[in-house]
Amino acid sequence: MAKKSITININGTPRSGEVEDRLLLVHFIRDDCALTGTHIGCDSTHCGACTVLLDGTAVKSCTVLAVQADGREVSTIEGMEGAALHPLQEGFFEEHGLQCGFCTPGMIMSAKHLLDNNPKPNEEEIRCGISGNLCRCTGYQNIVKSVQYASNKIQESESVGGE
Amino acid sequence: MIPGTFDYHSPDTLDEAIKLLNDLGEDAKVLAGGHSLLPMMKWRLAEPTHLVDISRLSDLDYIKEENGYLCLGAMVTESALENSELIAAKYPILKDTSEVIADPLVRNLASVGGNIAHGDPANDHPATMLALNAIVVVCGPNGSKREINIDDFFLGPLWTALQDNEILTEIKIPIPKQYSGGCYIKLERKVGDYAIAACAATLDFENGQCISAGIGLTNVGPTPVRASDSQNMLVGTDVSDEIIEKASVLASETSQPVGDHRGSEEYKRGVVKTLTERAIMKAKNRALGGN
Numbered sequence: 136m137a138k139k140s141i142t143i144n145i146n147g148t149p150r151s152g153e154v155e156d157r158l159l160l161v162h163f164i165r166d167d168c169a170l171t172g173t174h175i176g177c178d179s180t181h182c183g184a185c186t187v188l189l190d191g192t193a194v195k196s197c198t199v200l201a202v203q204a205d206g207r208e209v210s211t212i213e214g215m216e217g218a219a220l221h222p223l224q225e226g227f228f229e230e231h232g233l234q235c236g237f238c239t240p241g242m243i244m245s246a247k248h249l250l251d252n253n254p255k256p257n258e259e260e261i262r263c264g265i266s267g268n269l270c271r272c273t274g275y276q277n278i279v280k281s282v283q284y285a286s287n288k289i290q291e292s293e294s295v296g297g298e
Numbered sequence: 299m300i301p302g303t304f305d306y307h308s309p310d311t312l313d314e315a316i317k318l319l320n321d322l323g324e325d326a327k328v329l330a331g332g333h334s335l336l337p338m339m340k341w342r343l344a345e346p347t348h349l350v351d352i353s354r355l356s357d358l359d360y361i362k363e364e365n366g367y368l369c370l371g372a373m374v375t376e377s378a379l380e381n382s383e384l385i386a387a388k389y390p391i392l393k394d395t396s397e398v399i400a401d402p403l404v405r406n407l408a409s410v411g412g413n414i415a416h417g418d419p420a421n422d423h424p425a426t427m428l429a430l431n432a433i434v435v436v437c438g439p440n441g442s443k444r445e446i447n448i449d450d451f452f453l454g455p456l457w458t459a460l461q462d463n464e465i466l467t468e469i470k471i472p473i474p475k476q477y478s479g480g481c482y483i484k485l486e487r488k489v490g491d492y493a494i495a496a497c498a499a500t501l502d503f504e505n506g507q508c509i510s511a512g513i514g515l516t517n518v519g520p521t522p523v524r525a526s527d528s529q530n531m532l533v534g535t536d537v538s539d540e541i542i543e544k545a546s547v548l549a550s551e552t553s554q555p556v557g558d559h560r561g562s563e564e565y566k567r568g569v570v571k572t573l574t575e576r577a578i579m580k581a582k583n584r585a586l587g588g589n
């Protein structure tokens with residue numbers, strides 16, 4: 136069975152492994168690196184629970200081979216918290232952006248990609264930005280509010296920092 | 299779900315990639331964005347024993363105008379098309395199309411070349427490329443290169459004019475004339491779904507008369523469908539509402555939908571008529587300076 140040695144920089148830490156060519160990135164993250172915050176939902180590229188950032192771009196890690204990510208940077212939900220919760224995490228907490236929580240890691244990574252590219256999205260842009268992520272609990276309303284909360288919070292802290 | 303076993307190859311150059319395909323034969327497949335191929339491999343609908351990854355070939359990723367054509371490198375992602383200023387300003391039909399493909403996460407990896415090379419009549423770019431009279435540029439062994447007219451490219455479901463040892467490298471689209479406009483309209487059940495049906499329309503005007511028209515239809519036949527009768531109806535006229543109505547009836551008659559979970563044949567023919575009508579109308583507005 137074909138195997139390759141790969142090194143993927145995950146949340147700033149290089150992670151190496153001998154992997155089968157067919158290993159999916161999501162399995163490398165969860166099983167080889169024990170970072171189980173990234174979830175597997177539908178396994179068929181629909182639900183977005185497995186969303187991570189690959190070189191800063193949000194992708195569904197159930198549809199990327201681990202070997203394709205060799206030498207590249209991956210960010211997962213575990214990398215979001217610094218000294219304090221990331222504004223997105225805080226937003227989901229404050230605005231009740233989750234109920235069961237299964238979709239949340241993927242939702243947050245998609246929202247991160249959105250805010251990185253469009254710091255002040257309007258409601259429609261937020262809804263479009265998370266349209267590759269399915270939530271079966273919230274009806275999306277509070278998720279939208281959570282992203283708005285984070286967007287405002289990031290703006291505020293930047294304007295304070297800039298003074 | 300995990301794909302079957304295969305050997306992964308990540309060549310550094312296009313020539314190397316083509317050589318690999320040539321040496322490995324029909325059991326090898328090109329891996330672009332992987333968003334059609336990997337799902338099929340998980341379902342065991344495809345079981346290639348070698349994958350040749352072309353996503354790291356930086357020379358296939360460009361959007362530029364050159365020698366009278368818009369040239370799209372095969373690895374341009376749907377997101378890149380969606381966000382390109384050049385595309386938004388001069389080729390809104392391509393923005394219309396990429397925006398309705400799958401969802402934003404899929405679009406971050408899915409490539410325009412893959413969307414065409416896959417040969418799936420449910421994919422959205424093929425109909426657009428028919429309407430735009432695109433040319434598909436393909437590279438093969440020993441530096442060979444050929445240009446395939448889009449009308450000769452799609453041969454059947456998941457079957458194109460590409461040979462096993464060839465790579466689609468570029469799509470060329472004639473730069474629009476002064477009074478040209480195009481538009482793509484798709485009806486889908488929900489975000490991320492393939493089309494129930496969709497219509498791509500392009501129109502060129504001169505002195506208020508339509509001098510050429512392109513109508514392409516998605517997911518209503520074994521290949522993307524060019525509605526030639528409908529195009530002919532438009533050319534030489536001022537594209538009045540009455541003519542548009544007639545042309546959309548013809549498009550509906552030309553389409554070959556099959557009833558399935560997305561609707562009955564009759565329903566889909568109705569959808570084709572309505573979408574064609576709307577697409578022509580919008581293309582006309584865009585051509586003549588409106589929105």
Ligand SMILES: Cc1cc2nc3c(=O)[nH]c(=O)nc-3n(C[C@H](O)[C@H](O)[C@H](O)COP(=O)(O)OP(=O)(O)OC[C@H]3O[C@@H](n4cnc5c(N)ncnc54)[C@H](O)[C@@H]3O)c2cc1C
Pocket residue numbers: 179180181327328329330331332333334335336337352372398399400401404407408409410411412413414415416420421422423460464465466467490491492493
């Ligand atoms: C959930 C989901 C929803 C989707 N919805 C839509 C939709 O609404 N509309 C739509 O159009 N598409 C849709 N897609 C398909 C998606 O856009 C595909 O990714 C795209 O059609 C194929 O591009 P790719 O780069 O991923 O190609 P891949 O999956 O890598 O390749 C597809 C096929 O083309 C071949 N190939 C790819 N590139 C080349 C090349 N340059 N030269 C030669 N052969 C090549 C491969 O060998 C393979 O056989 C959806 C996909 C998913 C997962």
